[in-house]
Amino acid sequence: MLGARRVNRLQSLADELTAGGCRALAITTDVTHYNQVKRLVDSAVQTYGRIDVMVNNAGLMPSSPLEHLKIDDWDRMIDVNIKDVLYGIAAALPYMKQQRAGHIINVSSVAGHKVRAGGAVYAATKHAVRALSEGLRQEVKAYNIRTTVISPGAVATELPNSVTEPDVAERIHKFYDEIAIPAESFARAVAFAMSQPEDVDVNEILFRPTRQEL
Numbered sequence: 295m296l297g298a299r300r301v302n303r304l305q306s307l308a309d310e311l312t313a314g315g316c317r318a319l320a321i322t323t324d325v326t327h328y329n330q331v332k333r334l335v336d337s338a339v340q341t342y343g344r345i346d347v348m349v350n351n352a353g354l355m356p357s358s359p360l361e362h363l364k365i366d367d368w369d370r371m372i373d374v375n376i377k378d379v380l381y382g383i384a385a386a387l388p389y390m391k392q393q394r395a396g397h398i399i400n401v402s403s404v405a406g407h408k409v410r411a412g413g414a415v416y417a418a419t420k421h422a423v424r425a426l427s428e429g430l431r432q433e434v435k436a437y438n439i440r441t442t443v444i445s446p447g448a449v450a451t452e453l454p455n456s457v458t459e460p461d462v463a464e465r466i467h468k469f470y471d472e473i474a475i476p477a478e479s480f481a482r483a484v485a486f487a488m489s490q491p492e493d494v495d496v497n498e499i500l501f502r503p504t505r506q507e508l
């Protein structure tokens with residue numbers, strides 16, 4: 295079950311997966327609205343009868359120095375990067391508690407471990423994701439639910455396009471062009487966490503391009 299705002303992109307991915315022999319459905323979802331995240335999860339349960347894994351992945355990184363006061367960017371990062379995780383937990387947890395099984399995977403970042411000047415708000419949202427994931431881990435043990443937080447370094451995606459400051463954007467595009475690793479590296483980390491036996495809970499994965507120093 296795939297959720298994001300650009301349904302055309304999602305639908306072509308669902309078609310590709312279906313052509314490869316999988317079942318896949320795309321549902322337009324804006325993660326800043328709890329009712330839309332709930333609809334996504336409810337649809338998954340209605341379609342498949344249960345929910346095994348919830349991946350809370352949506353995020354954006356319009357980094358800039360705090361003194362530039364890019365309040366709209368701060369609001370968007372807080373709304374998407376943090377609330378996506380909270381709303382995803384809220385939508386999936388009741389089903390997983392009932393099933394006494396499930397797995398919630400949240401996406402943080404190297405920026406959830408390290409703060410850099412010019413990236414304080416993004417780092418704050420990604421530290422929040424790690425804090426939420428650790429609290430969740432402790433609270434859902436009793437229900438046999440697994441939790442994983444994945445913190446990638448530079449992965450070649452559209453993320454640098456979310457930077458709104460021209461000079462920062464130029465620097466980040468250059469950095470990504472030089473060292474970012476393919477998105478499959480992230481997919482493999484997700485697959486690794488998901489594919490463990492039920493009694494193994496991989497709580498945290500931090501990975502970077504081999505060449506990434508920070």
Ligand SMILES: NC(=O)c1ccc[n+]([C@@H]2O[C@H](COP(=O)([O-])OP(=O)(O)OC[C@H]3O[C@@H](n4cnc5c(N)ncnc54)[C@H](OP(=O)(O)O)[C@@H]3O)[C@@H](O)[C@H]2O)c1
Pocket residue numbers: 297298299300301303323324325326351352353354355374401402403404445446447448449450451452453454456
């Ligand atoms: N790429 C990296 O180097 C890197 C490193 C560390 C962490 N991360 C984290 O990895 C996650 C995925 O980012 P990415 O690298 O794949 O960036 P991306 O290529 O820009 O993808 C972002 C995804 O989030 C979705 N999204 C954004 N706002 C949304 C909203 N309001 N509602 C629903 N979906 C929304 C986008 O789909 P729509 O626009 O269609 O909604 C898109 O699928 C993020 O949490 C990011 O912080 C990435």
